[in-house]
Amino acid sequence: DPKIIQKPKYLVAVTGSEKILICEQYLGHNAMYWYRQSAKKPLEFMFSYSYQKLMDNQTASSRFQPQSSKKNHLDLQITALKPDDSATYFCASSQEGWGEDTQYFGPGTRLLVL
Amino acid sequence: QQQVRQSPQSLTVWEGETAILNCSYEDSTFNYFPWYQQFPGEGPALLISIRSVSDKKEDGRFTIFFNKREKKLSLHITDSQPGDSATYFCAASGSNYQLIWGSGTKLIIKP
Numbered sequence: 136d137p138k139i140i141q142k143p144k145y146l147v148a149v150t151g152s153e154k155i156l157i158c159e160q161y162l163g164h165n166a167m168y169w170y171r172q173s174a175k176k177p178l179e180f181m182f183s184y185s186y187q188k189l190m191d192n193q194t195a196s197s198r199f200q201p202q203s204s205k206k207n208h209l210d211l212q213i214t215a216l217k218p219d220d221s222a223t224y225f226c227a228s229s230q231e232g233w234g235e236d237t238q239y240f241g242p243g244t245r246l247l248v249l
Numbered sequence: 250q251q252q253v254r255q256s257p258q259s260l261t262v263w264e265g266e267t268a269i270l271n272c273s274y275e276d277s278t279f280n281y282f283p284w285y286q287q288f289p290g291e292g293p294a295l296l297i298s299i300r301s302v303s304d305k306k307e308d309g310r311f312t313i314f315f316n317k318r319e320k321k322l323s324l325h326i327t328d329s330q331p332g333d334s335a336t337y338f339c340a341a342s343g344s345n346y347q348l349i350w351g352s353g354t355k356l357i358i359k360p
Contacts, residue, residue, distance in 0.1 A: 139292075177353040178293065178338060183346070190346055225292045234342025235281045240292025 166232030
């Protein structure tokens with residue numbers, strides 16, 4: 136059974152629209168992360184949450200908003216989508232959020248903005 | 250500012266050869282260095298890691314060599330197999346919660 140679920144697997148959106156990427160982890164972890172991967176940037180850290188609190192935000196744009204409704208959920212809302220937002224978005228989790236914790240990645244959501 | 254650098258960006262070796270992937274860092278407080286392996290269409294997964302108190306860590310065909318003085322480390326993959334073809338990320342962390350990622354090396358093993 137998959138331990139980290141990301142929905143949807145593929146997503147096509149039009150410029151200017153809003154989408155929510157879903158992430159659920161069933162590893163019992165207390166920290167969750169979002170990463171973005173594209174041809175321009177191999178693996179780009181976006182956000183980290185620990186015990187549902189924001190720990191680090193490396194995303195310059197406020198169009199990207201994480202949402203944590205439950206301890207094991209960390210969704211990513213993206214507003215005013217742009218073609219440059221096209222990428223694969225990975226959710227990850229770790230036990231406590233320390234740098235030495237092993238991070239476990241989900242399968243990713245591939246977003247294409249037209 | 251890129252705190253963790255990887256080279257080469259891509260590497261092609263023949264099956265059976267040793268692949269050497271390089272990583273360097275700037276922050277002397279970094280003390281933990283994991284390497285993650287990513288296959289196409291999947292998320293990265295931890296492959297092997299080393300702490301700065303060690304100069305070598307071995308796990309089967311994968312070995313990390315660590316040089317604290319020069320702030321460099323390398324991942325050696327001996328007897329390379331086509332199944333080792335993947336992108337390898339070096340990362341580093343220090344005394345806080347951040348894990349700093351390198352830009353990755355895409356490894357291709359030719360049969």
